[in-house]
Amino acid sequence: MNKRPLILVVNDDGYQAKGLLSLIEVAKTKGDVLVVAPDGPRSGMSHAITMNVPLRLKKLQESENFNFYTTNGTPVDCVKLAQKVILNKSYPDLIISGINHGSNSAISILYSGTMAAALEGAFENVPSIGFSLLSFDADADFTIAKEYAGKIIDHVLKEGLPERTCLNVNIPYIKVEECNGIRVTRQAKGYWNENLIPHKDPHGGIYYWLTGSFVNLDGKEDTDEWALANNYVSVHPVQFDLTAHAHIDEMKHWESKILQL
Amino acid sequence: MNKRPLILVVNDDGYQAKGLLSLIEVAKTKGDVLVVAPDGPRSGMSHAITMNVPLRLKKLQESENFNFYTTNGTPVDCVKLAQKVILNKSYPDLIISGINHGSNSAISILYSGTMAAALEGAFENVPSIGFSLLSFDADADFTIAKEYAGKIIDHVLKEGLPERTCLNVNIPYIKVEECNGIRVTRQAKGYWNENLIPHKDPHGGIYYWLTGSFVNLDGKEDTDEWALANNYVSVHPVQFDLTAHAHIDEMKHWESKILQL
Numbered sequence: 176m177n178k179r180p181l182i183l184v185v186n187d188d189g190y191q192a193k194g195l196l197s198l199i200e201v202a203k204t205k206g207d208v209l210v211v212a213p214d215g216p217r218s219g220m221s222h223a224i225t226m227n228v229p230l231r232l233k234k235l236q237e238s239e240n241f242n243f244y245t246t247n248g249t250p251v252d253c254v255k256l257a258q259k260v261i262l263n264k265s266y267p268d269l270i271i272s273g274i275n276h277g278s279n280s281a282i283s284i285l286y287s288g289t290m291a292a293a294l295e296g297a298f299e300n301v302p303s304i305g306f307s308l309l310s311f312d313a314d315a316d317f318t319i320a321k322e323y324a325g326k327i328i329d330h331v332l333k334e335g336l337p338e339r340t341c342l343n344v345n346i347p348y349i350k351v352e353e354c355n356g357i358r359v360t361r362q363a364k365g366y367w368n369e370n371l372i373p374h375k376d377p378h379g380g381i382y383y384w385l386t387g388s389f390v391n392l393d394g395k396e397d398t399d400e401w402a403l404a405n406n407y408v409s410v411h412p413v414q415f416d417l418t419a420h421a422h423i424d425e426m427k428h429w430e431s432k433i434l435q436l
Numbered sequence: 437m438n439k440r441p442l443i444l445v446v447n448d449d450g451y452q453a454k455g456l457l458s459l460i461e462v463a464k465t466k467g468d469v470l471v472v473a474p475d476g477p478r479s480g481m482s483h484a485i486t487m488n489v490p491l492r493l494k495k496l497q498e499s500e501n502f503n504f505y506t507t508n509g510t511p512v513d514c515v516k517l518a519q520k521v522i523l524n525k526s527y528p529d530l531i532i533s534g535i536n537h538g539s540n541s542a543i544s545i546l547y548s549g550t551m552a553a554a555l556e557g558a559f560e561n562v563p564s565i566g567f568s569l570l571s572f573d574a575d576a577d578f579t580i581a582k583e584y585a586g587k588i589i590d591h592v593l594k595e596g597l598p599e600r601t602c603l604n605v606n607i608p609y610i611k612v613e614e615c616n617g618i619r620v621t622r623q624a625k626g627y628w629n630e631n632l633i634p635h636k637d638p639h640g641g642i643y644y645w646l647t648g649s650f651v652n653l654d655g656k657e658d659t660d661e662w663a664l665a666n667n668y669v670s671v672h673p674v675q676f677d678l679t680a681h682a683h684i685d686e687m688k689h690w691e692s693k694i695l696q697l
């Protein structure tokens with residue numbers, strides 16, 4: 176690449192998050208940077224888009240090599256606003272999302288705003304990577320995350336990604352020297368076992384807070400969960416065809432059977 | 437099944453939507469019904485969950501065979517509240533979501549709150565179906581949708597679904613007698629080409645409305661888009677492993693290569 180690449184940085188924890196500022200720091204060493212971040216936390220927003228409320232964009236910083244906007248939208252809206260409005264329907268060379276405060280491994284990918292933004296890039300075939308660090312601490316130490324994000328960004332800028340495939344990168348919360356390296360992984364099977372904790376408000380009304388813990392149904396060594404539990408950075412290639420291809424043939428007889436009901 | 441099945445009905449267009457009331461009508465002929473619906477429209481909410489605001493549940497109707505709640509949460513929250521709070525961690529026999537006002541074929545499945553609720557059921561291996569009618573009209577005629585929803589519900593209650601697989605059922609907006617039947621389909625490849633239409637508010641501020649049109653990259657006859665364009669009901673079996681399995685092997689060399697950067 177002769178010219179400096181244009182890197183779009185988005186996140187779901189909002190424009191003030193340490194994880195975003197850490198990722199911007201890395202991105203600035205690799206290319207020109209455009210940031211579009213939500214104006215507050217948007218965790219658990221998944222692939223939500225804003226349809227019933229108008230979207231706003233606010234410019235925080237502007238220069239030749241660094242532009243920073245906030246929006247009232249979701250992480251996916253950030254990508255759409257960047258590509259369709261700010262870049263006037265042209266595309267960045269790379270989209271990076273995060274660094275999320277907390278894991279987005281296994282099934283969490285489907286709840287994640289961080290990864291939805293990366294998927295949104297993949298929809299239009301822009302190389303895209305979501306980064307997550309396994310600490311929910313707002314003041315977490317992002318040293319290891321910056322180290323590996325830098326290496327992975329270098330690699331993807333040089334080699335690209337398979338067509339319409341993005342990366343879900345999860346980084347264990349350990350010291351750089353404790354890390355065993357990188358594993359290319361698949362999504363572990365499992366689900367969230369939720370509790371909805373009831374509370375009572377001062378007027379006697381009941382409300383609920385959503386909490387839960389992940390149940391891993393998949394002990395195999397090729398999964399993201401295994402990699403993270405064993406001090407590896409998990410690099411999970413992600414696509415967005417949800418078809419249960421394995422079951423199409425066995426279900427073909429439904430076509431005639433259901434009509435007879 | 438000796439006893440009447442318990443059917444959970446949810447949606448994303450809110451508790452007053454004609455599509456929801458149509459699906460409740462069908463469900464009541466098949467079993468006992470629990471409805472948990474958002475207290476207003478939640479289109480485009482995807483798999484969002486509510487983490488920063490407490491969740492509320494409001495009981496609208498209560499009887500032995502029919503219970504109807506609303507919540508301030510998302511479609512996925514509806515499923516979690518039903519299973520974890522109202523049913524006290526037991527599961528319904530079937531989850532049905534919809535009937536959505538508008539298509540959820542191809543890539544739209546990833547933006548869809550209707551389908552996210554069905555996927556949420558599949559996460560915990562509850563047979564789940566999302567239904568969508570190809571009309572955004574709030575007063576659309578749901579005759580064909582009710583007809584096919586009834587048949588498909590009968591079939592799934594009798595035969596079940598493959599493990600952790602749900603159905604994305606899209607129904608063309610035509611007369612019953614114009615329908616050519618059912619096709620078991622895969623998700624068509626394509627993306628949304630968005631426009632963010634700028635408007636000016638009375639104070640001179642710019643805001644944007646998100647609009648767009650679907651670009652179909654996939655002309656094949658086994659896709660959901662083909663089925664719908666040819667007056668078939670599309671029955672798309674859906675799973676939630678987003679791993680790009682086809683690319684794992686070719687990316688294995690990254691594990692050593694990236695570390696050398």
